[in-house]
């Protein structure tokens with residue numbers, strides 16, 4: 001059975017190569033010389049097709065699940081992946097993951113990943129940071145990385161005893177959520193994007209953050225000829241505004257690479273900023289040059305990411321620091337709401353959506369998870385989940401979104417607190433206790449989340465400046481000192497349930 005489907009795949013792939021050869025033979029006489037194309041090149045192509053076919057045949061019998069993990073910077077991606085892998089390798093704390101509970105996972109092991117050009121997720125380094133004798137949070141990653149974990153499984157169901165064990169590869173891809181929020185740019189001209197961004201910056205909520213940049217903009221002449229130092233200072237001031245927006249808890253700030261430039265730092269594709277449109281944009285103006293760079297950013301930065309990485313994802317988790325946004329205030333929550341709609345649009349555009357060409361294969365399941373739920377006593381988790389559900393429902397209504405299964409959840413990838421009831425002003429108060437970054441042990445009650453999410457989301461939508469009758473606190477806890485029993489992964493909250501939703505059905 002397997003070998004015949006393998007042959008079929010070989011046959012299906014072969015014509016691709018044939019076309020290439022034919023076109024080479026046809027153009028060979030008059031077209032590029034043999035030196036240009038190179039016999040080696042053809043041999044290389046053929047070898048690659050066979051390699052692909054071999055990989056294709058193997059992947060028929062050994063399926064691959066590509067799990068995307070995203071979220072804005074500091075939402076908890078690195079901690080999530082580290083804990084997920086640790087808990088899949090040692091499954092003592094994964095009782096809500098069905099195949100683990102049924103004892104069908106015979107083995108789990110890390111493998112070299114299939115993509116040679118994507119950096120490996122540094123699992124061992126991150127795990128060492130979290131589980132050493134002086135545990136500390138791993139350093140933040142700022143780009144894409146990947147890790148392959150393979151699972152050896154006993155099949156489920158009635159025929160289980162008649163079928164042998166199977167292997168499934170889980171390719172976990174970590175990429176910044178900031179990159180996803182660049183997607184709407186593909187559908188916006190420079191003039192449209194400039195308008196929208198300037199309008200947002202001048203809005204009451206953000207005006208104070210944009211002061212420096214807007215002052216610089218006003219002082220300049222938009223019809224001036226392009227001059228690189230002026231271009232650089234505008235781009236710098238604009239980037240500072242984006243950083244401040246982020247620090248103030250906002251979620252929307254394209255272009256994402258301005259915050260996480262990686263090796264593009266200082267390149268022209270990242271040296272532009274929004275400008276009001278001059279009456280007659282002409283060649284040589286700063287405006288025209290920025291417009292060109294904006295288009296170049298889309299072409300050379302945004303599109304390749306979607307084509308090369310994003311389009312291949314099967315399952316996706318989006319980590320959201322909802323508690324952080326609630327702490328930051330109504331405008332940050334409102335911003336999160338619109339960012340979630342943008343994110344959903346990326347994943348599952350309708351059939352005739354301009355995006356469907358680019359995103360290709362469509363993701364089947366998306367989990368929106370509020371992270372760091374260990375900052376809340378479990379009696380408040382339902383409220384946090386209800387807020388996530390309301391945000392998700394709203395995002396689905398607003399996005400041109402079809403088909404994928406979605407869910408909202410509250411999780412902690414690494415539980416850093418224990419629960420404790422204290423007496424406060426004579427009445428009991430449910431707290432979480434942990435160790436702060438400076439080594440003090442504290443019990444904290446971050447505030448009461450409302451039973452009805454509308455109590456937060458309505459003022460947020462109406463543009464309230466702060467919460468009327470509530471305050472939400474936050475601290476950063478140090479990672480816990482974990483004493484692991486044999487067979488146990490890292491302590492978490494509902495990581496197993498999240499994993500079940502994401503991949504349980506495939507195991």
Ligand SMILES: Nc1nc2c(ncn2[C@@H]2O[C@H](COP(=O)(O)OP(=O)(O)O)[C@@H](O)[C@H]2O)c(=O)[nH]1
Nearest residue numbers: 073074075076077078079137372412413414416
């Ligand atoms: N208490 C707690 N803090 C977390 C958890 N996950 C992440 N954090 C905090 O969030 C910070 C950012 O997490 P990280 O995984 O580096 O975020 P990334 O930038 O999305 O990869 C960490 O340094 C921790 O302070 C969690 O499960 N519990």
Ligand SMILES: [Mg+2]
Nearest residue numbers: 077078140141
């Ligand atoms: Mg990270």
